[in-house]
Amino acid sequence: MQNLMVITALGADRPGIVHELASAITETGSNIEDSRMIVLGGEFAILLMVSGRWNELAKLESSLPNCTKRLGLEVHIKRTEPGAKKEQLLPYTVEVVALDHPGIVAELANFFASREINIRELNTSSYAAAHTGTPMFSVHLAIDVPAGIHIATLREEFMGFCDQLNLDSMMEPAK
Structure with missing residues (x-):
């Protein structure tokens, strides 16, 4: 069985953090x-x-606090297991662009949660529109659609939802 550990860390940005942390892991x-x-x-x-034999992860757990303290990082470590295989899931990608306003992520998350669709990954960014400088918001989602959901119906509901909120969107199979 593969031994896994999840590490989260946060600290002031500076060059060299990735190198030092990756070296400590290696x-x-x-x-x-x-x-x-x-x-x-x-x-x-x-x-x-991070993966490794149990003794390698134990060594990492004991050495990581000194490394992250030196790097000025707040760190959280948690052992985990490989994700359980669930029912048949279809991977889809969703892209949304809109005028920036509060609540876009919450509305999108509610749309998918209410249909029992898991959001596997979510990335957002704010930016100024070219030429006008209008505040814009972009969302990229990777979702897992249960095989029992009719894709054409889901896509139609999603496009209607986005039209109501004035969101430009696209939903397509993940490549």
Whole structure:
């Protein structure tokens, strides 16, 4: 059985954080399986899933606090297991662009949650529209649609939902 650990960390952004953290993980014999890292404001946010033998992860758990303290990171470590295989799921990608206003993410999340559709990944960004400078908001979602849901009906409901909220959107099978 594969041993897994999720690590989240947050601290002031500066060059070298990724190198030092990745080196500390590698030195224990552990391996980064999946990761997300991003600068948010002046902070650097890190989300990692690390694998290794139980003793390698134990070594990482004991050495990581000193490393992250030196890097000025707040860290949270949690052991986990591989995700359970659920019913047949169809991976879809959803893209939404709109004038920026509060509540877009909450409305989208409610639409999918009310249909028992899991959001596997969600990324957002705000930006100024070219030429006009109008505040815009972009959302990218990776969702898992249960195989029993009629896709044409879902797509029609989603497009109607987006039209009501004045959101430009696209839903298509993940590639």
